[in-house]
Amino acid sequence: MTPHSSLQGLLADRHSCRAFKSDPVPRNVIETILTDAGRVPSWCNAQPWQVHVTNGAATEAFRTAMLDAFDTGAPNTDFGGPSGYSGARKERRQTCGMQLYDAVGIGRGDRPARTAQMRENYAFFGAPHVAMITSAAELGAYGALDCGGFITSFCLSAQAQGIATIPQAALAYYSDQVRAHFDIPGDQLVLAAISFGYEDPDHPANKFRTDRAALDEMVIWHEG
């Protein structure tokens, strides 16, 4: 096993987990994941992320707050969401959505079931922990870029230690409620969360894997 093949194995095996067991992850493992995640590069080494990590009753209180936000609140985001998905991005979005609905047996026109599945985001898919990521407001898009690296590294370190993850922008769609819950100061923007814990491998929501585009769809070579 070379360093590269190890990394390739982690990249291949990591996937978004949408059903967790309730067992908590030991604190020292969570600390290792966070330390590993913090090794990513950031512009000027600013390390603009702040992370609110929950366990136990704190996860349950946050779960209750987020489910209430979804059930009764109006969506609001610190960063603003995508203005749209078009072309290949639209197709990929539809494909991964249909893969999930097919896996859990939700029919094409079944809107109530789709809403219920969407609501699972706000129950953190049963995860015992959430890491809510905020980014320094003054760094704008570049802070968010650095935080994206942190999120990816978090997921890979977790994968290497047998911990499943799912990054969730859905939780940032109630930024005001997240800010109020964690008392987040105005100089930090709510970006995304990662729910994590031990995967329930038998749950249908975890039974599909997404594809990736071929190189010629993403690369434009400029040969000398």
Ligand SMILES: Cc1cc2nc3c(=O)[nH]c(=O)nc-3n(C[C@H](O)[C@H](O)[C@H](O)COP(=O)(O)O)c2cc1C
């Ligand atoms: C920044 C970010 C935000 C995401 N937000 C959500 C989300 O709110 N809910 C969800 O079910 N999946 C979310 N995902 C997971 C993506 O749908 C998933 O990464 C993508 O479909 C590729 O599948 P994979 O992670 O299993 O490889 C998010 C992923 C990223 C990187």
